[in-house]
Amino acid sequence: MSFQNLQDALYWLGLAVAIYFLVRVFINLAAAVLTYGLLPKANVAKYGKWSVVTGASDGIGKEFAIQLAERGQNIVLISRTLAKLQSVAQDIESTYGVKTKVLSTDFGRGDCIYDEIAQLIAGLDIGTLVNNVGTGPPIARFTEMPDPSQAIRNTVEVNIISVLKMTQLILPEMVKKQRGLIINVSSGGCVAPLPSLAVYGATKSFVDYFSRCISHEYEVEGIKAVCIMPYFVSSNLTLNAKPNFWLRSAKDYVRNVLAVTTTSTRWSHGCWQHDVHGWMGRNLPHKVYATSIGLVLQRIKNKQM
Numbered sequence: 001m002s003f004q005n006l007q008d009a010l011y012w013l014g015l016a017v018a019i020y021f022l023v024r025v026f027i028n029l030a031a032a033v034l035t036y037g038l039l040p041k042a043n044v045a046k047y048g049k050w051s052v053v054t055g056a057s058d059g060i061g062k063e064f065a066i067q068l069a070e071r072g073q074n075i076v077l078i079s080r081t082l083a084k085l086q087s088v089a090q091d092i093e094s095t096y097g098v099k100t101k102v103l104s105t106d107f108g109r110g111d112c113i114y115d116e117i118a119q120l121i122a123g124l125d126i127g128t129l130v131n132n133v134g135t136g137p138p139i140a141r142f143t144e145m146p147d148p149s150q151a152i153r154n155t156v157e158v159n160i161i162s163v164l165k166m167t168q169l170i171l172p173e174m175v176k177k178q179r180g181l182i183i184n185v186s187s188g189g190c191v192a193p194l195p196s197l198a199v200y201g202a203t204k205s206f207v208d209y210f211s212r213c214i215s216h217e218y219e220v221e222g223i224k225a226v227c228i229m230p231y232f233v234s235s236n237l238t239l240n241a242k243p244n245f246w247l248r249s250a251k252d253y254v255r256n257v258l259a260v261t262t263t264s265t266r267w268s269h270g271c272w273q274h275d276v277h278g279w280m281g282r283n284l285p286h287k288v289y290a291t292s293i294g295l296v297l298q299r300i301k302n303k304q305m
């Protein structure tokens with residue numbers, strides 16, 4: 001091959017690669033504009049009549065319960081505080097005319113709670129499972145966590161074991177019916193290392209990995225599993241900070257997430273502002289990214305004290 005031919009071949013190869021990436025960017029942008037611009041209403045009724053939401057009495061989980069009920073779903077709400085659960089359930093029943101079941105339990109207690117959950121949901125036509133409940137130790141370096149043994153056990157039970165056990169309880173029936181939607185709430189925090197939130201971030205990485213595997217394993221059986229990785233959403237976890245451009249309200253955030261579930265994606269940050277945040281996490285030099293997140297966490301930590 002002459003030098004000129006080699007130059008020509010490299011020119012065409014370079015052009016093809018550039019076009020490939022431009023087309024991909026265009027498709028991704030078009031998908032984002034269609035999803036976040038039009039906010040298509042997820043047709044959750046096609047998966048079944050009931051939705052189960054963990055951590056449903058507050059924050060993001062409460063919004064999932066409300067917005068799924070708005071779409072005609074009967075809701076099973078699970079978290080610790082009975083009074084809050086009953087209040088959300090009553091609001092949902094009176095506003096949307098759907099049925100609810102509540103269970104006050106602590107996912108931090110381990111295996112012993114799942115028999116009661118199994119009894120509660122037995123025989124229900126569950127189409128949607130939202131594995132939302134999550135917690136974490138106070139913001140601190142690994143060796144400086146207060147009461148580390150308890151903090152580690154509790155975070156693993158709530159963030160990891162609950163996702164595995166709830167999926168184990170509900171997925172087999174979904175497989176039998178060849179339909180189901182599972183929304184696993186992870187965190188944008190696990191996109192890149194998060195100093196001072198090592199245990200929390202690591203458990204959320206687990207949720208992300210597990211969710212993607214399940215999504216591939218059961219796709220052929222009509223099951224859709226989507227991992228959602230929020231950055232900052234106004235809730236107790238973020239000390240109910242006032243929503244702004246980056247920090248979304250739970251209502252706005254969940255509306256976007258439900259629109260995302262109508263697409264073919266297996267994971268998402270849940271809204272375009274958090275997608276931009278996620279892009280920075282994956283592409284900025286880690287020191288720059290970690291420093292900027294560190295500043296936000298420091299502000300939250302100062303408020304916690």
Ligand SMILES: NC(=O)c1ccc[n+]([C@@H]2O[C@H](COP(=O)([O-])OP(=O)(O)OC[C@H]3O[C@@H](n4cnc5c(N)ncnc54)[C@H](OP(=O)(O)O)[C@@H]3O)[C@@H](O)[C@H]2O)c1
Nearest residue numbers: 055057058059060079080081106107134232233235236237
């Ligand atoms: N908000 C954010 O900026 C953000 C960012 C990234 C990821 N996330 C993730 O999003 C999910 C929801 O967070 P959120 O911000 O909505 O938190 P939140 O406002 O603190 O709400 C947590 C919900 O879970 C329940 N809960 C907490 N610990 C529980 C336990 N041990 N057993 C049973 N229920 C429990 C709480 O009710 P009770 O207290 O009554 O039990 C409440 O209903 C979590 O998985 C979190 O990691 C949130």
